[in-house]
Amino acid sequence: MYPVIVILWSVAALFCTAVLAVGIARRPTASTIVYGTSLVAASIALAAAFAHFGDASPASLALPLGLPWLGAHFRLDALSALFLAVVNLGGAGASLYALGYGAHEPLPGRVLPFFPAFLGGMNLVVLADDAFTFLLCWEFMSLTSWALVMAHHRIAQNRQAGYVYLVMAGFGTLALLLAFGMLAGNDGAYGFAAMRQSVHTPLVNTLVLALVLIGVGSKAGIVPLHAWLPLAHPAAPSHVSALMSGVMTKVAVYAFIRFAFDLLGGSDWWQSMTVLVFGGATAVLGVLYALMQHDLKRLLAYHTVENIGIIYIGLGLALAFQANGMNAAAALALTAALFHVINHSLFKSLLFFGAGAVLTSTGERDMERLGGLIRRMPYTSFAFLVGCVAISALPPLNGFASEWLTFQAILQSPELPQWGLKLIVPAVGGVLALSAALAAACFVKAFGITFLGRPRSPAAEEACDVDRFSLTAMFGLAGLCLLAGILPGVVIDALAPATLSMVGERMPEQIGVAWLSIVPVAESRSSYNGLLVFLFVAFSASLAVFVIHRFASRELRRAPAWDCGFPEPSTRTQYTAGGFAQPIRRVFGTLVFQSSERIEMPPPGDLRPARLQVQLRDLIWDVLYMPLAGFVNAAASWLDRFQFLTIRRYLGLVFLTLVSLLMMLAVWL
């Protein structure tokens, strides 16, 4: 009871801040005030969420708002507490970062009011306990984030992004609305409690799950509904991008879990199979698209798509196990998914903060015009590097821990009775491994091209490190990434109540295990100890350093790069982002992007430079969205003639309607 009230109050505080911000937006101190308050509010809510972690008993509360005969219901159970923690952690981080970053905002009036509102909206979605409140907050969240995407509205690209975003969001909301309609039934029982009680026919179950997959997927960025995401997330100011990518997509995941596990209470095995397939496709396509980007923020946005895919693989596994009554395995898979949710919210926010720092200090998002920043912005680059290692699922950081758990869940698949699942799960595992490897490749590129090498533009040469607040935020998140990586057991135990409430089972207690290692099923099957790995690596590295510097040489000479004896002063000879990705594009590109290369080689003696042109096509756009737009266009132009009829023709329409109705009467009665 108590934490709910605290959180609702902090949300109210956020909304008040939003209203206040409209008034004071022009003041120079505005951004400090707004982000300061959001930081405080988010931290309080975070504390409240943590406070509720302990007790499994859900606390609920009803306000006389929303649907008059129903009221607005809020409920804080283990799951929502977990996601509240994610939301507010991200929110606090973003606010802290924005305390410094927000000062560079050219149009504060278009950001300040919406940021707290957005944050509050996300909190409410996670708390909502009836269909109306849920959708209200859900769509409100989309609306405010749309406003933030439109903040820099003079750039046509952003306007288009905002447009696509809002339409997709509306589409998703309508899908969810239909799902709720199905669940609520004829007499409109919109309360979640009622929906939990009611039993659904398989048809309803399937229909709802499909609609939810569409509605939630359009927000989370499931392929093929991801189209808006790489447009909209980069368009917003970086701290908002961090919120959208790191947190809002997680709210979507929350919605899916709430529907699939809580309201529907499980599903058939073949349904879980579709979830698995979509998750796998999303993961691998997302990372492949990311590899082809050279806009830093867009690359990160595409990686969000990939990670959502990984999360959905976990969820699909959990559904599959649950459908076969293997609740322990389901708990393992669900834990993996939730763990990845936390991790992704951490390192994706961190990475977007880094991208924002680069943006502020160089004014560039295009990696082809960056480079060598590691010398100009050491701190930022270090934090960013940590994020890169984490998202590439490399030990001993947190990204690996969650993916390792997912693999462990996949290894449970032989016990599944259905052949379809038996065969598809290992394939999905392969896909997961593929996307992990590609992610590593992609972040070698992202970090290497952006921060390493030599500056590719004067802007990159003059870059300098960013303000304290931003750095604090980044390093805080980096530290959390490391902690979650070397102490995964703690996180897993924290997730236990949520899994318990969703699949009625939990992973074995991890705190007790010797040396703080994690044992998902049994010692004999598999175990991993991030702490020891970290310590060993640190120990042996420092040992090597010590020994060598002590007994062998320690002197160092700086000299021009050797480069096989032909050092080329021009920075143009470095590898570019496009060049770096070329081998992978050769391998996968022809299949996925229909990529085509055209080489213009001028004849000898001609002084024109040779050109290599690469064309990448986004199949999803070509196959799905363009035809749709074309259809709407055609229908609109065809119907448009009805604007230009003569009065007699309009009368004719009336006459025909009348006669046909009368005929109907005459015939039917």
Added chain:
Amino acid sequence: MDRFVLDVAHLLAASLVLISFVQLYQRRLYALLNTFALHAFVLACSVAWQAFLQEAPHLYITAGIALVFKAVVIPVALHRIIQQLGIHREIETVGGVGLTMLAGIALVALSVVLMLQVTTEADRLAREDLAFALAVILLGLLLMVSRRNAVSQVVGFMSLENGLVLAATGAKGMPLVVEFSVAFSILIAFVVIGIFLFRIRERFDSVDVLVVDRHRGERL
């Protein structure tokens, strides 16, 4: 007595429908106007007859309005307009006249079928009157839709309205009938004045929609 009374009422109503057909048949404006005058005159008779057998004196007013206003004033006014605006005397029909007649017959059939479904407790006279009135209304609409010429469309509208009055008077003890007929007369006056004011020669849409829409920027 009532047998005869009913037959007369019946006869008048039926002849209204007949005249509507004649209107559909007309090819020349003046002839059309004359038939309309006849239409209005027959309506006046029928209303008067109703007034007589319903002992409803106020209906005589309606009859009077019909007689004076519709049978005389309006046709004359339209004659004037035709002369002044020099409107073609020929009427261009949309489908051929034959087609229109066929459609008209179908409409009459439709209205009769509809009204026969009415259970008999509503008295017989009202029922038949109603069938005829519905037919007249539909025929009037048909006239409006099937003629490209403004004046004939006005005529169509007026015969439609005659059908209304027929129905209204056929309904026993219906209040406000007079008011309705007055209101409609005003309406019609508006229409006629409108035609005169806007100098609508050939058709309603001679206020050339194309030009207007370009001007509105709705059409490129």
Added chain:
Amino acid sequence: MALIAGLLAQGLQMALVLLLAPLLTGFVRKIRARLQRRLGPPVLQPYRDLYRLLRKEAVLAENASWLFRVTPYLVFAVTWVAASLVPTFASGLIFSWTADLIAIIALLGSARFFLALAGLDIGTSFGGIGSSREVMIASVAEPAMLLIVFSLALVAGSTQLSNVAEFMASPEVGLRVSLGLALIALIMVGIAENGRIPIDNPATHLELTMVHEAMVLEYSGRHLAMIELAASMKLLLYLSLLACLFVPWGLATEGASISAYAVGLSSYIGKLAGGGVLLAIFELAVAKMRVFRVPEFLGAALMLGLLGTLLLFLSRGL
């Protein structure tokens, strides 16, 4: 007491992999040379090289960043840890459960990650070539490896190397098609990962054909030494992986007697020697392939892994 013994055994293994690695490299080189009718460098040459490199001053490009200097030690440390987590002469060592096979692969992955970054750090074209090709190869090799792990884990019911090894040693394994496929796939992946012919030529001097060597082109002195050592440890790691998975005989079990350890040690060295000879022969038998053939090569490995997994279901009728 037992704890101390365990720690000793673990320490012995760490020292062993560290010391044996250069020897293995030298041995393979020697065998290759002999098979080519060359005299070849002495077997201990790698130790001498390392020694010399360590004594030399390190020459660093002007614009090299801290990352460039940290990487060698990091790579070395990570590889060392990974290598010493693979059972060599004994299974079930005290820290063997620190990381299972998946984690070990991932550890090698992080080593590669930093090496690739180092390749980009100076901003030379060759470093770029090296890194981009390396990550391309890895992006296919890792999934293949994972699938191999799957089929092994499905057989042994564990990803814990010691347990897998013990299971493999036990009679109930029997002869399985999928294990054969896994073996072949693992060999292919190992070759790719260690940059041996036909994927890459560790001894090449044609920069354009290099992958691994191109990445580390700018390294010198002690840094280079670290990387060389790490490379040879990686080779050792893969050989001992093959050994403990597919020829686990003679492997001393947990808390065995000293003699058992001795047996395990000698048999381990024997396996390494055998593996080295086979590797040398194989390398002589094939020619290096174009870079863009590599994905097909590894794709084959991937398919084999997947096939192995699926066949497993059929054979076991799970």
Added chain:
Amino acid sequence: MISMPNPLALILLIPISAAALLAVLPGYRATSRLSILASLLTLVAALSLLVVDRDSPGSYLLVDDFNIVFVVLNTFVGFTTSVFSASYIGHELATGKLTPLYLRFYHAMYQLLIFAMNLALMANNIGLMWVAIELATLTTVLMVGMYRTHQALEAAWKYFILGSVGIALALFGTILVYLAAQPVVGEGLNAMTWTILIDRVAEFDPALLNVAFVFLLLGYGTKVGLAPLHAWLPDAHAEGPTPISAVLSGLLLNVALYAVLRFKMLMAGNAGAIAAGPLLVTMGLTSLIFAAFMLYRRRDVKRLFAYSSIEHMGIIAFAFGMGGPLANFAGLLHMVMHSLTKSAIFFAVGHVAQVKGSQKISEIGGLTVTHPWLGWGLVLGVVAIVGLPPLGIFMTEFLIVSSTFARSPWLAIPLVLGLIVALGALMLRLNSLAFGEPRGSIAPAEASYVPMFAHLALVLVAGVYLPVPLVDWFQHVARLLG
């Protein structure tokens, strides 16, 4: 109670007398002030309805749960619009688009219109209701044609002709209802008094009722602007003075729909009569989808929102067609929300058009930069009209869609598609209207923002909280609507 005059009488008397007075009064300031004052008094009188206990319905006028809300809404929007008109018409006068004579005419007509609509809402006699609605139509026809431009006249003429046919059909329907009632309740006024009809309707002849309803649906439906009877609506909105567009969309459409609903209640009361639902659903869906697609090709901002009105009338008709407590409640609420929102939008658009000197979308842009108040007001209005939270229309669409899908999924799919298509169109236009590089004049607007934001505030509040009595009334009416 005795001492205070009957509010019903006041609601009718104040506007009509004001109209008479304004018709003769010269001077711009005085007339507009008087008009505002009259509207305010009417509003007060209407509000008093909420507090005084209702006396039993007379044979001509009545107040019940159904019309009380709409009377209040009517007078409220009438008041805000008169405030808006003051500044708007003042500007027209300044720019010489209107002469003082027309101004006088305008205010008189405006009050007459308010009178007519109030009468139509409170009429207990179906004949009287008919007369009132026709009066309202004719006044609006005259006002649409007020600018005397070629387009304005054409629009007015189109409106007039289609309207008159509608009038005729509606009258015939009324007569038929009388004929159906006459054998049961006897001749004379009683057979036209709604309260009596609704009591005895069960005994009426169903066949007559059916035919009657078809005519009434088409006759009043023409006023509602349901496709394919909508033709007059877009041009009338686009060419008339903006306050009239606001009143047309906000009030007149509602009044016509109100009439249709009254008769739907009759149909629901008679077992033998056809179910009016399917007819409404069909016309509603047609209008919704038709209008949604038409939105894409619009180049005139007022015509754009006129089509959006058609779309929303379609949604409402659909809701009532579906029937059931939820859908009917949603429909009623939607009528209120739409009239508030749409008139607010027209307030904004009117000022914008005056500032930019054009209604062409291509000549308006970047409003949030040049005119923040107007721009953000427009954004808020459009966001509300496309059904995004936390504004009121979201709640109604939530109820309509979800309740429909539970009962007949195959109707919900086109509904949802229509909604999303319309959202796409309006947001596309909003993108270029409110955002991006400013286009057109950036002169400051002398505008009255109060009406617009008052409406939007109400819509916002209604989106999250509804007063209890309103809910009770609507739920009662929803039950009557069946």
